[in-house]
Amino acid sequence: MSTLLQINTSARAAGQANRLADDFVQAWHNQHPQDRIILRDLTRHPVPHLDERTLNAFFTPPEQRDADLQAAVRLSDELIAELQAADVVAIGVPMYNFGIPSTLKAYFDHIARAGITFRYTSNGPEGLLKGKRAIILAARGGIYSGTLMDTQSAYLRDFLAFVGITEVEFVYAEGLAKGDEAASKARLHAAARIAELSAI
Ligand SMILES: Cc1cc2nc3c(=O)[nH]c(=O)nc-3n(C[C@H](O)[C@H](O)[C@H](O)COP(=O)(O)O)c2cc1C
Numbered sequence: 060m061s062t063l064l065q066i067n068t069s070a071r072a073a074g075q076a077n078r079l080a081d082d083f084v085q086a087w088h089n090q091h092p093q094d095r096i097i098l099r100d101l102t103r104h105p106v107p108h109l110d111e112r113t114l115n116a117f118f119t120p121p122e123q124r125d126a127d128l129q130a131a132v133r134l135s136d137e138l139i140a141e142l143q144a145a146d147v148v149a150i151g152v153p154m155y156n157f158g159i160p161s162t163l164k165a166y167f168d169h170i171a172r173a174g175i176t177f178r179y180t181s182n183g184p185e186g187l188l189k190g191k192r193a194i195i196l197a198a199r200g201g202i203y204s205g206t207l208m209d210t211q212s213a214y215l216r217d218f219l220a221f222v223g224i225t226e227v228e229f230v231y232a233e234g235l236a237k238g239d240e241a242a243s244k245a246r247l248h249a250a251a252r253i254a255e256l257s258a259i
Pocket residue numbers: 069070071073074075076077152153154155156157158198199200201202235236
């Protein structure tokens with residue numbers, strides 16, 4: 060039995076990226092009915108921006124944290140434990156203002172922890188979240204994949220590799236703001252890719 064972690068990051072609950080992530084999870088469930096599914100819903104429960112107290116907690120060794128710093132690190136510890144338990148991570152990612160949603164960036168800031176999810180070695184950084192697969196369900200108004208304007212995909216690949224997740228696949232639903240015909244084509248394209256990836 061594997062564990063699939065779904066991460067929703069759209070600003071709206073019924074956002075297209077959330078819906079694509081739902082579609083992937085449903086397809087996965089159909090193929091792997093015994094698997095455990097966990098939802099981290101950043102739409103309804105966004106994590107806060109990093110602040111001074113949280114960073115102080117990150118950089119204080121556990122045995123030296125007082126009660127306040129222990130409380131400050133709790134959410135990050137919980138998010139990391141959830142990720143460590145996952146074999147597959149499906150992230151719904153809308154493009155907002157040429158980047159990832161700030162909800163997802165805030166989440167990444169909580170799960171990138173030196174000594175826990177990555178470490179520095181004499182050969183450079185090493186990601187510690189190994190053996191996982193990530194599926195990015197990307198919803199976009201325009202069409203950017205394969206062009207230099209798609210900094211979102213490169214960033215996601217780089218960040219996930221930094222924490223050790225090197226097997227990353229993308230499902231794109233692009234051109235959603237380019238009229239009904241383009242939007243239905245994009246949805247069909249995404250549905251076919253979801254069917255392909257959920258069957259592996
Ligand atoms: C605040 C905001 C910013 C957006 N910025 C972009 C953008 O930079 N490029 C783009 O192609 N689409 C942009 N869009 C369109 C969204 O990517 C598209 O509608 C996508 O489906 C949104 O996903 P969601 O429904 O999950 O929020 C933007 C939409 C919103 C609401």
